[in-house]
Amino acid sequence: MKLRTIEYFLQEVWRSLRRNNWMTFASVGTVAVSLFVLGVFLILVMNMNRMAGMLESQVQISVYLQDGLKEGRREMLQDEIEHMQGIESVKFVDRDEAKTRLAERLGDQQYLLDALGDKNPLPDAFEVTVKQPDMVETAAKSISQFEGVEEAKYGQDVVEHLFDITRLMRVFGLLLMVLLAGATLFIISNTIRLTVFARRKEIAIMKYVGATDWFIRWPFLLEGIVMGCLGGLLAALALRSFYGAMTAKIYDTLAFFPLLPQYPFMNYVTIGILLAGMFIGAVGSGVSLKRFLKV
Amino acid sequence: MPMIHMRNVCKVYEDTGAVALDHVDVDIAKGEFVFIVGASGAGKSTFIKMLFREELPSSGELIVNGHDVVNMERSEVPYLRRGLGVIFQDYRLLADKTVFENVAFAMQVIEAPRRTMQRSVNAVLDVVGLRDKYRSFPSQLSGGEQQRVAIARAIVNSPSIVIADEPTGNLDPETSWDIMDIFHRINQSGTTIVMATHDKNIVDTMQRRVIAIEDGKIVRDEARGVYGYEA
Numbered sequence: 001m002k003l004r005t006i007e008y009f010l011q012e013v014w015r016s017l018r019r020n021n022w023m024t025f026a027s028v029g030t031v032a033v034s035l036f037v038l039g040v041f042l043i044l045v046m047n048m049n050r051m052a053g054m055l056e057s058q059v060q061i062s063v064y065l066q067d068g069l070k071e072g073r074r075e076m077l078q079d080e081i082e083h084m085q086g087i088e089s090v091k092f093v094d095r096d097e098a099k100t101r102l103a104e105r106l107g108d109q110q111y112l113l114d115a116l117g118d119k120n121p122l123p124d125a126f127e128v129t130v131k132q133p134d135m136v137e138t139a140a141k142s143i144s145q146f147e148g149v150e151e152a153k154y155g156q157d158v159v160e161h162l163f164d165i166t167r168l169m170r171v172f173g174l175l176l177m178v179l180l181a182g183a184t185l186f187i188i189s190n191t192i193r194l195t196v197f198a199r200r201k202e203i204a205i206m207k208y209v210g211a212t213d214w215f216i217r218w219p220f221l222l223e224g225i226v227m228g229c230l231g232g233l234l235a236a237l238a239l240r241s242f243y244g245a246m247t248a249k250i251y252d253t254l255a256f257f258p259l260l261p262q263y264p265f266m267n268y269v270t271i272g273i274l275l276a277g278m279f280i281g282a283v284g285s286g287v288s289l290k291r292f293l294k295v
Numbered sequence: 296m297p298m299i300h301m302r303n304v305c306k307v308y309e310d311t312g313a314v315a316l317d318h319v320d321v322d323i324a325k326g327e328f329v330f331i332v333g334a335s336g337a338g339k340s341t342f343i344k345m346l347f348r349e350e351l352p353s354s355g356e357l358i359v360n361g362h363d364v365v366n367m368e369r370s371e372v373p374y375l376r377r378g379l380g381v382i383f384q385d386y387r388l389l390a391d392k393t394v395f396e397n398v399a400f401a402m403q404v405i406e407a408p409r410r411t412m413q414r415s416v417n418a419v420l421d422v423v424g425l426r427d428k429y430r431s432f433p434s435q436l437s438g439g440e441q442q443r444v445a446i447a448r449a450i451v452n453s454p455s456i457v458i459a460d461e462p463t464g465n466l467d468p469e470t471s472w473d474i475m476d477i478f479h480r481i482n483q484s485g486t487t488i489v490m491a492t493h494d495k496n497i498v499d500t501m502q503r504r505v506i507a508i509e510d511g512k513i514v515r516d517e518a519r520g521v522y523g524y525e526a
Contacts, residue, residue, distance in 0.1 A: 210377035
């Protein structure tokens with residue numbers, strides 16, 4: 001495609017967006033609102049997945065050891081647990097590694113850790129994995145009786161609840177997405193239809209003088225993509241401030257809540273939302289071209 | 296090979312069942328000037344529209360400027376049309392573009408090189424005598440001038456065939472002769488011209504080949520013909 005042609009296409013798109021300014025506004029607005037709602041669901045589901053995943057990996061039993069336990073005793077303890085029935089694996093996690101993991105989990109809230117300075121309040125621990133989830137409870141109970149064990153924790157039922165909620169959110173989000181995508185497609189294709197109608201004389205002449213089908217189609221397709229992209233941009237900007245506000249609010253009350261850090265997460269969301277907008281725009285105008293542009 | 300070659304061409308409109316063309320055989324050679332005459336609804340328009348594949352024959356063989364119109368891929372249609380210049384009774388200019396832009400548009404949409412655009416447009420505006428009005432908009436022009444812009448647009452890509460459907464239908468006799476003069480000059484440069492018309496005066500005076508269509512059939516094909524109907 002020649003540069004001159006691209007220039008021409010862009011001029012046409014600009015002309016048409018301005019000519020249908022109200023429809024353009026409505027289209028961009030609908031795309032923005034739809035993608036915003038979609039984005040909110042995406043953010044919530046992703047965060048809940050992360051939370052659930054985190055807790056699920058804690059379906060393992062965390063066995064915290066008493067401070068100052070001798071290495072020999074620790075090795076014996078590990079051996080004892082390994083030989084219990086139904087135990088899959090026992091992994092030793094020393095306090096330094098535990099601190100590194102906590103740092104990862106804290107995400108945007110590193111300052112909480114910084115406040116500790118060089119001190120490490122975390123104990124040495126075993127990560128015990130059982131063969132079947134239903135063994136967690138009894139295994140945890142027995143382990144907590146062993147000498148040298150401070151505490152044995154697990155979080156199975158929380159995970160179950162969280163998964164239920166996530167599942168519900170996914171279904172609901174998907175349904176809403178389908179509805180919104182439908183509405184968005186409809187309004188974009190309608191706008192493109194208006195453009196096709198406004199330019200029908202031009203299209204006819206283009207055909208008579210031998211413009212190719214794609215030469216005729218491109219400006220309309222681009223118009224849809226531009227509208228989708230603009231809507232996506234608005235939605236992404238709104239989502240970024242939404243997530244910023246949300247994390248601030250939640251951290252205010254629940255300091256250790258494991259939210260996904262804003263960056264790079266929100267950058268991915270932004271890219272995703274922009275692509276989704278462009279895709280919807282392209283499909284919307286494609287629908288219209290198929291129906292109304294007989295080239 | 297003739298410029299236009301029709302063998303046994305039939306056209307039946309499927310929705311109404313109307314037979315617009317009935318086993319038509321025609322050959323038109325390069326450089327000919329041909330009038331298509333006949334009453335309204337006789338099949339003239341269908342004949343003309345088939346040449347630039349606005350309509351497809353229902354059966355038969357149709358070769359235009361070396362393109363097999365019947366069997367060509369859809370994607371080849373633009374390339375058929377690039378070799379043709381089409382002119383209509385109602386000019387079909389774009390109201391929001393100037394004279395220059397209207398003509399340049401035809402080059403733009405086939406992605407003609409920008410370097411040649413200015414020169415080619417000026418040259419064809421010279422041919423139709425509108426060089427000095429290149430900045431005017433169609434609404435500022437008379438009917439005859441608008442048709443001349445349409446002709447300029449049709450010939451700017453140097454087509455082998457100019458196809459005109461009642462080009463003087465909306466014009467007064469004097470203006471019509473200006474238009475015919477332009478067609479005459481285009482024809483003299485070697486371009487084939489096929490023109491459907493109702494204008495008895497023009498056909499009788501020009502004394503060119505006349506193909507008369509009645510009820511979808513060719514009833515007369517004379518090398519130096521006359522209109523043959525009451526005006």
